[in-house]
Amino acid sequence: MSSSVRYRKQRPSPTLPQRKQPDLWPADERRVEEIIENEEEFDDGSDKVTAFEIVRLIFTVLVINFLLSYFITDSYFWNYDSLILRPRYLQFLLYRALDASGALPHLLPFLPSSSQLHTFSYPRNFTDSELALYNGKTPGLPIYLAINSSVFDVSEGRTSYGPGGPYHIFAGRDATRAFVTGCFTSDLTHDLRGIDEEKIKTDVAHWVGFFEKSNKYWYVGHVEHEPITGPPPGPCQSRAMRQKPGVRRGDGVIQ
Numbered sequence: 001m002s003s004s005v006r007y008r009k010q011r012p013s014p015t016l017p018q019r020k021q022p023d024l025w026p027a028d029e030r031r032v033e034e035i036i037e038n039e040e041e042f043d044d045g046s047d048k049v050t051a052f053e054i055v056r057l058i059f060t061v062l063v064i065n066f067l068l069s070y071f072i073t074d075s076y077f078w079n080y081d082s083l084i085l086r087p088r089y090l091q092f093l094l095y096r097a098l099d100a101s102g103a104l105p106h107l108l109p110f111l112p113s114s115s116q117l118h119t120f121s122y123p124r125n126f127t128d129s130e131l132a133l134y135n136g137k138t139p140g141l142p143i144y145l146a147i148n149s150s151v152f153d154v155s156e157g158r159t160s161y162g163p164g165g166p167y168h169i170f171a172g173r174d175a176t177r178a179f180v181t182g183c184f185t186s187d188l189t190h191d192l193r194g195i196d197e198e199k200i201k202t203d204v205a206h207w208v209g210f211f212e213k214s215n216k217y218w219y220v221g222h223v224e225h226e227p228i229t230g231p232p233p234g235p236c237q238s239r240a241m242r243q244k245p246g247v248r249r250g251d252g253v254i255q
């Protein structure tokens with residue numbers, strides 16, 4: 001069977017007649033361009049958040065946060081206590097960085113409290129007599145104490161270690177022996193001869209840990225002691241040995 005397929009010739013679809021663009025005068029064209037440009041500028045401004053607005057928002061949130069914290073907890077950081085929030089520690093970090101970069105000597109005349117930093121370096125090596133200057137009595141100098149030869153800045157505890165404070169006996173010296181024995185009269189030395197090794201280990205580790213982990217004090221260096229000579233300190237004579245040191249003003253150890 002033969003089948004005949006009939007192909008219908010496709011008729012071209014009718015096209016709409018092109019509308020003729022009216023010609024504009026050059027002045028009108030410029031005006032149209034201006035209007036389009038203005039509209040684009042207007043659109044940009046309404047959609048985007050500027051950097052200034054972001055900074056202003058962050059600043060407002062921070063100020064509200066600090067004020068709320070101050071009124072509720074009496075501290076600007078919701079009672080959060082950390083070394084990094086202490087201005088003296090931040091100053092120490094800044095000087096440390098400047099010193100490491102070699103810029104500190106040039107900047108010293110322009111920095112506050114520069115007198116105390118003339119010999120600044122980190123970690124700093126002290127002699128016993130250098131350390132003695134940092135006992136809280138030398139104007140302009142911080143308060144340092146040493147334990148097991150490590151020197152810590154304890155200026156933030158001026159009420160404890162400053163003149164008249166209960167632990168002023170520790171300031172400006174390495175009195176590791178007194179930390180172990182609790183004898184604050186004759187044991188103000190780093191000489192540990194004659195003390196039980198185990199007790200030294202645990203007590204020294206305890207107090208070194210106390211200063212290292214403190215959120216008030218920080219490590220500043222090392223004290224190179226004179227060689228120990230003479231006999232070791234004898235047994236503690238003070239009957240008030242187990243009292244809090246500051247209470248024992250009658251012993252004559254409060255300096």
Ligand code: HEM
Pocket residue numbers: 157160166167178179180181182183242243244245
């Ligand atoms: C081995 C004996 C002792 C040593 C080595 C010692 C040492 C210390 C040290 C280093 C601090 C930290 C101060 C600070 O930086 O905040 C401290 C705090 C304190 N100690 Fe002692 N202590 C001894 C015995 C005593 C005794 C027997 C008492 C009580 C009678 C006492 C009462 C206090 C109190 C109340 C504080 C906290 C408040 C403050 O600093 O005044 N301690 N002690």
